[in-house]
């Protein structure tokens with residue numbers, strides 16, 4: 001990561017959590033006869049890092065795609081930055097898309113484009129931006145994610161997993177969005193690359209005042225980054241709260257995910273004032289749950 005950027009924001013307070021920027025109201029989503037979400041409600045507030053958790057197939061990616069307007073709910077409404085996807089004209093939708101950055105779970109980069117062209121792509125889609133200006137933006141984004149400009153002409157196949165994720169983030173923040181969606185950003189990274197990537201997201205969150213929706217299976221990433229977690233189970237959001245409160249909800253997914261040995265160990269990384277609020281069953285040496 002750019003050491004300069006990290007040190008510049010070290011003393012900056014985290015963005016203040018305030019008004020809702022995404023409102024998911026009574027959403028039901030079906031594919032054919034399969035119900036994925038049923039009367040689901042969720043609010044994402046400005047400045048927060050909301051971790052979206054749930055078992056595989058519980059509908060996390062589907063929910064993110066609806067928030068981005070890439071899929072429509074079968075019923076219910078989704079408002080983003082005050083506008084409802086279903087009632088938006090083309091211009092509003094186009095502007096809203098530039099206000100959201102996304103790193104997808106599958107294929108973070110276009111494999112046939114160089115690092116430079118991958119990051120330049122959102123600018124080119126806007127049209128009418130001179131190439132020398134695009135070049136400056138691309139260099140700036142590369143620096144923000146801690147990559148040397150020497151990597152600019154490399155193809156994705158020549159990059160390490162951690163570098164691919166960094167280029168993916170550089171592209172997601174290219175247009176300086178207010179909202180950043182990350183779907184399994186640390187999947188496939190080794191622990192060191194994963195820790196570095198978590199630091200990068202924390203730095204960018206502060207530097208850019210971002211609101212982040214983070215889908216992750218990784219307990220350490222979730223504990224390190226999230227200000228709140230939203231747990232998807234039984235086709236709805238079971239609870240949306242700081243993790244130390246969410247673990248107190250009595251539900252099989254929560255018991256299995258947070259209160260197994262790995263979950264309890266990960267929760268120990270919470271800052272002391274938040275750790276103090278954990279229920280007794282979430283303490284590291286509590287004799288509960290399977291050894292997950």
Ligand SMILES: Nc1ncnc2c1ncn2[C@@H]1O[C@H](COP(=O)(O)OP(=O)(O)OP(=O)(O)O)[C@@H](O)[C@H]1O
Nearest residue numbers: 031032036054055056057058059060061062063105
């Ligand atoms: N376009 C589609 N058509 C039909 N079914 C779909 C479609 N997209 C997703 N699904 C189904 O919806 C369910 C939820 O999928 P989704 O990808 O949202 O889960 P997820 O929580 O992101 O899972 P994972 O943790 O494995 O990424 C799955 O059963 C999936 O097969």
Ligand SMILES: [Mg+2]
Nearest residue numbers: 060061062105
């Ligand atoms: Mg998914």
